[in-house]
Amino acid sequence: MLNVPSVSKNLPYQQNPPEKIGKKVGIIYNDVKPVACQVTQELTAKLEAYGCQVATATGLGGLLGYANANKPATLAPIESLVPKEFDDSMDFAIVLGGDGTVLSAFRQVAPAGIPLLTVNTGHMGFLTETYLNQLPHVLEQVLAGNYQVEERTMVAVRLIRNNQSVWEALCLNEVAINREPLTSMCHFEVTIGRHAPVDIAADGIIISTPTGSTAYSLSAGGPVITPGVPVLQLIPICPHSLAARGLVFPSAELVTVSSANPDPLVMVVDGNAGCYVAPGDRVCLQQAKFSAKFIRLKDPEFFKVLREKLGWGLPHIAKPTSVELP
Structure with a gap:
């Protein structure tokens, strides 16, 4: 029972x-x-x-x-x-x-x-x-x-192969692209909006929403972003350069990721859906026309959730300056 x-x-x-x-x-x-x-x-x-x-x-x-x-x-x-x-x-x-x-x-x-x-x-x-x-x-x-409804940004992810969409999914947390089964350095070309492409050498990359900033990207060293801020973030996983750092950019920008590797990579969305990215494929991400609507009984208190779930902002307890030995 x-x-x-x-x-x-x-x-x-x-x-x-x-x-x-x-x-x-x-x-x-x-x-x-x-x-x-x-x-x-x-x-x-x-x-x-x-x-x-x-x-x-x-x-x-x-x-x-x-x-x-x-x-x-x-x-x-x-x-x-x-x-x-x-x-x-x-x-x-x-x-x-x-x-x-x-x-x-x-x-x-x-x-x-x-x-x-x-x-x-x-x-x-x-x-x-x-x-x-x-x-x-x-x-x-x-x-x-x-009750009230809190809306969170979602991202539409599409895999483009031979100029056709062959796989797509909605994302609330993050998209991660890396090599498997063994982790090793990959080369990515990332284009954000109208800006020039950038090259990233890392074990993988994470593109995260504000909701996902407390998930995988947080473990990879990314910042916490409060919900409601209209941004996405790009976080390299174990980058092979001191110059490769996380980037926060407007969520309205279209993001295109191309692999410069001869072998397939794997893309995982929200940790529970994924597909392989073959050489020559493009991964396109843009803010979805749909949002995640959370029912809230009172005004959302994000910092309280951070404190209760992740221990953020708890008072620091100083160690004693001296220890008396027996």
Whole structure:
């Protein structure tokens, strides 16, 4: 038996249900986690009892998988990932899982403009708004319309081969391009907007949104960028030059990355979708016409999240100036 709080027993209006709510609600869940599966069943039954129309989908639909190096990339248009019954008539959707499921869910619902209430059933939960034990109270507020929507920039990524788009994906965090299976130096030619191309020699490169600035690019030495700033950043991974440093530039600029390597490279989007980049291919990135819409119960406090999740800005405790030996 799973040791999780019973959502159905604690959902709002348990004693005196109101008139039928009549909202259309979606649920996207990580079907690998038994907790998420159980909560999905309970939520569906209770919301339907309130007169809500409920549609469910797994986060698997947003995972594009990894192309085989010996096989051409398979094109799955960005809009094709929207689950059946998820459309612009949906009031909101709930995602149950960790950060990986949240990233996958936004790839599924962003083209339909659906705001997401993100519920953490994972570990870090940097992108999630609430926890499972708080869901009954939070859901009461959301059903009553007591929330606001925070929009985050997403990037449309396309692989161009022989002047044709052969692979594409939506990105909320970052795009990483590197060699595999062993890490070694690569050469990239990067063009940003109308500016002259630049050459970068590094193990790889990361192009990150402000949301992704606290993910892979942070580990690679990139700065933290507060959400809402209309920029992207380019971070070399272990560059082979003292002159190669991170670059922040307007998100409206088109970015084109070409490989100057004789062997294929691998491109990974948000850590859960990828394809191979062959010699002669171009990777094109530009700000997507879709945004990630997060449901927030109060004004977002980004510095608080940084402090709680990553320990940023905690007071420094000085070491004693002298130690008395026994």
